[in-house]
Amino acid sequence: MATPEEQIHLLQEQLKLLQANDKQVMAASAKLPPFWTDKPSVWFGQVEAQFEISGITQERTKYNYVVAALESQVAGEIADIIENPPKEDCYQYLKTELINRLSASREERLRRLLGEEDIGDRKPSQFLRHLRGLAGSVLKCDDIIRQLWLKRLPTSIQCILATHEGMPLEKAADMADKIAEVASSVTVQAVQGPSSEMTDLLLRIDALEARSRKSRSLSRPRGLNIRSRSASRAPTGFCWYHRTFGRNAKRCTTPCNWKNSENQMSSQ
Known part of the structure; x- marks a missing residue:
């Protein structure tokens, strides 16, 4: 019959085998x-x-x-x-x-960080994390990373963030994401085209502008032609009133031959 010490040792060995089997099962999964x-x-x-x-x-x-x-x-x-x-x-x-x-070398990481990386189709916050990943332990200054990040964002986002210089970089990235979402929705609306109401208004404006141009182009030459024709038909020696209104003239200025002309016409 085994002593207590031997029984304990046997149980310990069995436990080790069970643990080893459990590890193998876990490792297999x-x-x-x-x-x-x-x-x-x-x-x-x-x-x-x-x-x-x-x-x-x-x-x-x-x-x-x-x-x-x-x-x-x-x-x-x-x-x-x-x-x-x-x-x-x-x-x-x-x-x-x-x-x-x-892994990229230290020099290559710096080169990409300082000049080659652009935002592409990433969100501003994703792009910030990407630049921080490139910086790694080579560049840990948040102020420099902020400037490198900001100057590669769209101009519209840069202008808005410029008024929040003291904002922590993570919050600035969240704000940039929201600005980019708004800008994206506006762009989609522009691509889809203006509303029917706006289209109708634009057509009416175009029609009025065309009518105005046509009116100006027709009225100016017509006035010049009328004056030139009336001037060419009017006899010489008459005042302006008789040249313009003929017998209907209410006034007369000298020198004017209208009366002499009327006398000649009545005698004939």
Whole structure:
């Protein structure tokens, strides 16, 4: 019959086996997220959280999980390691090499941060987070990041945010998002076209302007032609009243030959 000490030892061994089996079951259900090509260090943070939840501690097991999760394009970057993995610390070596080979260098990050990145179709707050990701530990000054962010926003947003210089950067980003949403809705309305009421008003304005132009173009030459024709038909020696009104003239100024002309016409 086993002593109490031996029974305790036997139970402890059985417990270890059960725990090992539980870990294997958990490890078998672990699922790694899709690989982040632009941020491999963040991806490895997620992966290691999964390893901890699943109770995976062996270097080789971690290594196999990571290699199995990589897409072909990323795997090609570490083909030499996959073909000839190190015998010790294989997971840690794989992690270090992947981050070093895929992460942008300090100089490249600064170059993109200072001159090449634009907002594209991102929200202002998303673009701010992107610039902060590029800055990383290289540039931690919020004032400089604010200026780099502001100058790449649309002019309309810049003008409004310029009146809120003391606002914290996160709140400024939230305000910029709201301004961008309003501007986007206005743009959609403009693309859809004006309302029927506005269209009718525009047509009426165009018609009135066309009528006014036509009236001016016709009235001016007609007046000139009337005066020129009346002047050419009027006999010489008459005053302005008789040249203009003939027998209906109520006044007469000298010199004027109207009376002589009337006498000649009556004698004939």
